[in-house]
Amino acid sequence: KRKEREGKERRMGERCCAAVVRVLVLQAAWALSGGQVRYSVPEEAKAGTVVGRLAQDLGLEAGEAEARRLRLVAQGRRASVEVSGASGALLVSSRLDREELCGKSAPCALRLEVLLERPLRVFHVQLEVTDINDNAPIFPAARKNLSITEFTTLPGSRFPLEGASDADIGMNAQLTYTLSPSEYFSLDLQKTEEDGESLFLVLRKSLDRETIAVHRLVLTATDGGRPSLTGTMELVISVLDANDNMPQFNQSVYKVQVPENSERGTLVIRLNATDLDEGSNSNISYSLQMLSQQDGRDVFRIDRTSGEIRLTGDLDFEDVNLYRLQVDATDKGTPPLSGHCKVVVEVLDVNDNAPEVWVTSLSVPVPEDASLGTVVNGRVRCWVWPASPFGLEATFLGSYSLVLREALDRERVSEYEVEVRAEDGGAPALRASRGLRVPVSDVNDNAPLFAQAVYTVLARENNAAGAELARLWARDPDEAANGRVSYSVWEGGVAGGAAGSSYVSVDAESGRLWALQPLDYEELQVLQFEVRAVDAGEPPLSGNATVQLFVLDENDNAPALLPPAGSSGTLWAWAAWGAPAGQVVAKIRAVDADSGYNAWLRYELWEPRGKGPFRVGLYSGEVSTARALDEADGPRQRLLIVVRDHGEPARSATATLSVSLLEPNEAALAAGSSAASSAVSRSAAGVELGPAAASAATNVWLVVAICAVSSLFLLAVVLYGASRWAPRAAVLSGPGPTTLVCASEVGSWSYSQRHSRSLCVADGAAKSDLMVFSPNFPPPPPAPAAKDTQPEPSALLDTVSGNTLLSSLTHIQPFWTSRCAGSAGVQAPCPRAGSDEYLTRA
Structure with missing residues (x-):
């Protein structure tokens, strides 16, 4: 134990010595490098982005940063970085915006203080935020208005423009300018060390306000970033007017007819001159500058503002029958410009003079021995040539009236040229003639008439709503409103059936027949309705035409297998071992809602392919044995049958039939047990069992089939004879x-x-x-x-x-x-x- 304790103390001492050495080495390294770490991070970096491995750069080992509580002393809002306590890495904690932190200053460096405890140490970290192209160029205003006078401003004139600013720095703030295409203006960018950049709009071509009054251009600024960003400003250049256009009349000569009995103050004509200029340059005053040889100063007067010429005196056809006036229109520009026109006033004669009769051929007294043929008093004979619906009737001496003697028809003759001839009774006789033009006005006496009473229209089903089906046309020989025809679908013309207005619509002016909805042949095969054509006369007249719309079938329905073949279940059938080839096992039945070729079905055995023991009738759907069945075929056969129609494109349905192969006695037993329900199976199961499964029922149905075929044969013979020798009337x-x-x-x-x-x-x-x-x-x-x-x-x-x-x-x-x-x-x-x-x- 004593040795173990001494070993622990020795190892602890070694660790303390190693820690002291590391601290001394770190202090020496920081003293040599100035005690500062530098990092760089792009702006807009995502939160959590690693800026640098601060603990590693400070010389700390793994786990030492957390133990010694490595942290930022005063992080502040503007730093947007933090130190990870676990790893000691410097991370981005919130959004870094270089423009917000440093503005246009470059470089953008943040100074951070890092505190390390146990022992206490303070380090300085410098974080440089680099710029990215995240700011588009911005102009001082979205629109700038300029005014330039037409013609007086010479090409080459320059107009200063304010450039755009970019909050980025470096290449991201290097701007280039472009102007939308214009034949009148261009850009000029000048760069000097003293003034920097100066942007000018240069006039390349003289302006004409009457051609283009306002020029709208787009000035675009593009920075040098990758990718580049742009900013735009609209230039609205208004062209100021100059008096460069004189007043213009729409005619050089005006002709007016005025009856001679017109009262004073009657409006003769209202003149109007236009000036393409604006403002005072387009204010016009009118004046009568010159008259014809006849003095008309006291007869006509013109209003200087409105240009109205009115009568101020009396007109007399027998005195003066024609006046020629000249009118000047002068604007108020500087200098003023004038336009001119002539007004020819024709005075119309009215019957304001009583007839006068002179007798110049009367010889009196008449000698009693005067020879035959002597003219005593001349009589005038008048007649109409050529023969026409008109005639002459004498009203009183020397006067005749042109009267109507026959009915007129404007659709046959719309205008008559009549010549009235007169011949006196002198010797030799003298003749005179006068041509008259008599137009015939129209009345609404003709109803619109279709080209045929019944129209046949063919339309395929599933047509798009709004598709044009046909165009109807009715002729009305009347003119103007009496001959202007409008069309509509009339529901009152056909009793019963589907309403035509539910499926079709007709354009009132052109007569085009449109489909209101897609047509379905399975729902509607024939639609009969009437189209009415009504003219705009008073009273209006109408005509009708019957439209028979036949819907043509398309292959839009797939074959449907009779239940339960149409369900997801499997059909079952039985066959006996040793059954000969051609033995019918079952029959697949299907229907198709389409018609004709689209409903003609064929049956194909899809699985198994190759030389299987079964086959299916191509058009009958009967499943039969392709060869004699043996034990090698297995106890059960699964058949996948595809039913297709002959449409384009073809549609199909599939049925699965499971055929169980049984011993002959088992097949007979299965047939006997199913004989009671064979009729129900045929109607509900969608499969008819073969003779091997229901031999008794087959005999009964065979007799019925023979009778039916015989009846159909006799009926076919009768129909063939009727169709062969009966008169064949056309359907349409x-x-x-x-x-x-x-x-x-x-x-x-x-x-x-x-x-x-x-x-x-x-x-x-x-x-x-x-x-x-x-x-x-x-x-x-x-x-x-x-x-x-x-x-x-x-x-x-x-x-x-x-x-x-x-x-x-x-x-x-x-x-x-x-x-x-x-x-x-x-x-x-x-x-x-x-x-x-x-x-x-x-």
């Missing part, structure tokens, strides 16, 4: 015969007149098949007269046209040929394309 009017085509479930095509076939897939409900035909729109009407503002009708459909439908029908031939040549159910040779047998064969 239009160019060429109209044909309805529909697809059956096995891919054959049937033909019908005015009726669509019903398509039944498996045991699902019947649904109308797709009807395909050519639209019956006539060619567009001829171009209307110049006064007619009705638009030309465009193509009926943008997406579906007659050529598209014909090209779609051409797909029937290769399809039918392939089915005719490749299907086992077709015994006769393929008929010729286009023949009745080709169209009606099923």
